[in-house]
Amino acid sequence: MKNQFKYHKTLLFLGFTVAFMISCQEDDSPQLEEVGEMIVKFENYVGSQPLQLDDEGSTDYSYTNANGQAFNITRFGYYISHVKLEGPSGEIFIDEMKVSANEAELKGYYRVVQGDEDTYNVHLKNIPAGQYNRIIFTLGVEEDGVIEGAVGGILDRAAGAWFWNWNSGFINILLEGHSPASPRDANTIKLHVGGWKDIPAEGGQSQRFFNNNVEISLPFDATVRVNQTLRPSPHIHMDLMKWIADVNLEMVNDVHSPAAGRALTPRLVEAFYVDHTHQ
Amino acid sequence: MAANLKLPNQGRIFPALVFLLSGILACTELADPEGVQRYRFENPPHFPEPTYTFGNNSVSEKGFKLGKALFFDPRLSRDGSVACANCHIQAHAFADSWLHPFSIGVDDRKGTRNAPPLFNLAFQKEFFWDGGVTHLDFTPITAIESPVEMDEHFGNVVQKLRVHRDYPERFEDAFGIRKITGPYVLHALSQFMVMMVSADSRYDRWVLGDPSALDAEEVEGLTLFRKHCGSCHTEPLFSDLSYRNNGIQADIIDFGREIITEQQEDRGKFKVPSLRNIAVTSPYMHNAAFRTLEEVLDHYSSGVNYHTTLDPALVTKGRPGIPLDLAEKQKIITFLEALTDSSFLKNPLFFQSDEM
Known part of the structure; x- marks a missing residue:
């Protein structure tokens, strides 16, 4: 009798364990909360004109900066991560971040590459239904994308990730082109802005490394509603002129390190704005 | 949901559980205990906690052996002439021979710094003489892409491995992947390198x-x-x-x-x-x-x-x-x-x- 009781107790315990596991899975089901999606579109501009890339080596200079220096652009793009949405009544959505060697498991990292239209759309999913009036994101790849080691997908150097091999880290924003103002071979301009850590000055020592990730916080042009049927699409414009119009391309034309990129970082905040939203 | 799981179902659940448990036990028994022991990272008792991210890449026999094959494979270099093992020789604690104060890369190009030995890599926080590389996984990229070492694009290395007779299957066996990608090449090499623990002098x-x-x-x-x-x-x-x-x-x-x-x-x-x-x-x-x-x-x-x-x-x-x-x-x-x-x-x- 005693043994039988014990047997039942064990069975009950196992039963509960299984039930608990099943119920946990049920709790994760999205059915409990209404969610929707948003497609954030990034469109790159030079002043009022959509950015047009030229071929590498081109001596056609479509653009002129505030210093009167002509230039063209042959490559342009940036990483986006840590996307957040905020609403007028405390609504909040934090895009899930995950690094993994498995490309399919990589979450929350996006890369806008000029000329590859598939990359212009940042597709946000599982957003709690509600109203949102602000988007916040990091321009670049922060520490959490570097310290876990080898990562797949758009962070895989073998697949073309913008990764510095000699000073580990990702290029947050990359611009390449030509300008007659640049004294380099073929008049190249290469602005590779990266850097993800700060070791602050202390004990009479100077700062080492610079975190050149930039947090960008933009109000939407109007409050947008997300639910199961409404999938709004804010269009974010990046105006390159707001970023580099003042850069003297005679002096600044070959940036490949955190300290060198430092000066090119602050103005990035002003270069992005939400132009309009398709509700 | 829990309410649906009533005891009367025990007749069906219990055998299923026994079966499941026996499956788990059988798996443990099937594995060769010596093999498991041999290919497991062990922290020496007097060493600090390792810094390597084992949570993302734990050592397995297949991963380790794959990493070893890569370590000895000159395919990693541009012209197939230089393997990691050329400049990292076990008898010299995986440093280069004294005959090569500066190691010899492709086209007999000479480096500018003495090749460091490789051991206790799971405990480092940065790599190379200047510490520019912050994770063990990234270290092979630097050697592969250095013009005076292997002078090859890491992407090309992955391409070469994808068309190889054996590597695709070995990567699938070790990592369950159908297509070789960069991070798994690096994980395999790291599995080989973290096992280089020197703590028995x-x-x-x-x-x-x-x-x-x-x-x-x-x-x-x-x-x-x-x-x-x-x-x-x-x-x-x-x-x-x-x-x-x-x-x-x-x-x-x-x-x-x-x-x-x-x-x-x-x-x-x-x-x-x-x-x-x-x-x-x-x-x-x-x-x-x-x-x-x-x-x-x-x-x-x-x-x-x-x-x-x-x-x-x-x-x-x-x-x-x-x-x-x-x-x-x-x-x-x-x-x-x-x-x-x-x-x-x-x-x-x-x-x-x-x-x-």
Whole structure:
């Protein structure tokens, strides 16, 4: 009798364990909360004109900066991560971040590459239904994308990730082109802005490394509603002129390190704005 | 949901559970316990916690062996002439032979710094003489893409492996992937490299409680070592993992750590190397300046060049250097020789011939 009781107790315990596991899975089901999606579109501009890339080596200079220096652009793009949405009544959505060697498991990292239209759309999913009036994101790849080691997908150097091999880290924003103002071979301009850590000055020592990730916080042009049927699409414009119009391309034309990129970082905040939203 | 799981169902649930449990047990029994033991990272009891991200990449027999195959494969270089193992030789604690003070890359190109040994990599926080690489996984990319080492694009390496006869299947077996990608190549190499643990020298046995492992002169040498060298070459790794200028360059031509931190205060600083297996890793210093340990100690006692960034620990009473007499140097060297870990240098786990 005693043994039988014990047997039942064990069975009950196992039963509960299984039930608990099943119920946990049920709790994760999205059915409990209404969610929707948003497609954030990034469109790159030079002043009022959509950015047009030229071929590498081109001596056609479509653009002129505030210093009167002509230039063209042959490559342009940036990483986006840590996307957040905020609403007028405390609504909040934090895009899930995950690094993994498995490309399919990589979450929350996006890369806008000029000329590859598939990359212009940042597709946000599982957003709690509600109203949102602000988007916040990091321009670049922060520490959490570097310290876990080898990562797949758009962070895989073998697949073309913008990764510095000699000073580990990702290029947050990359611009390449030509300008007659640049004294380099073929008049190249290469602005590779990266850097993800700060070791602050202390004990009479100077700062080492610079975190050149930039947090960008933009109000939407109007409050947008997300639910199961409404999938709004804010269009974010990046105006390159707001970023580099003042850069003297005679002096600044070959940036490949955190300290060198430092000066090119602050103005990035002003270069992005939400132009309009398709509700 | 829990309410639906009533006991009357026990007739069906219980056999299912037994079956499940027996499945789990069977799996454990099927695996070769010696094999599991052999290919598992083990932290030496007197070592700090490892820094390697094992949570993302735990060592398995298949992953380790795949990493070994890659380590010995010259396909990683542009023209198929240079493998990792060319410049990282087990008998020299995975440093290069003394015949190559600067290693030879593709097209017989010469490097500019002495190839460092490879061991205890799971405990480092940064890699290479200047510490520019912050994760073990990233280290092969630097060697592959260096123009004076393998001079190949990492993406091309992955392409070559994808069209190889055996590699695709081996990657699938080790990682369950259908298509080889960069991170898995790096994970395989890391699995091979983290297993290079050197913690079984006579010093280690002494520290772990065997007083007969070191003789009296070696213990004297250890005492002197701790007094004069131990603040930078900190036990048990024999490096505090910091960057210091040890006055090795009369004129600083290699800026070292400054290249990474972009701070003049770091000019001529290099990572403090571990002194484990030091007797088999000649020549010494980033610029391979010395052939013998005697020369190294002569440098520290009377050859230190003064610079503004010279490490303060190398200044005694306002003068560069650590005063040491001949007898002291000899005792320190005697101790350093007890840091040779023969079981590591001869461990068949890392032999190419053991590759199946």
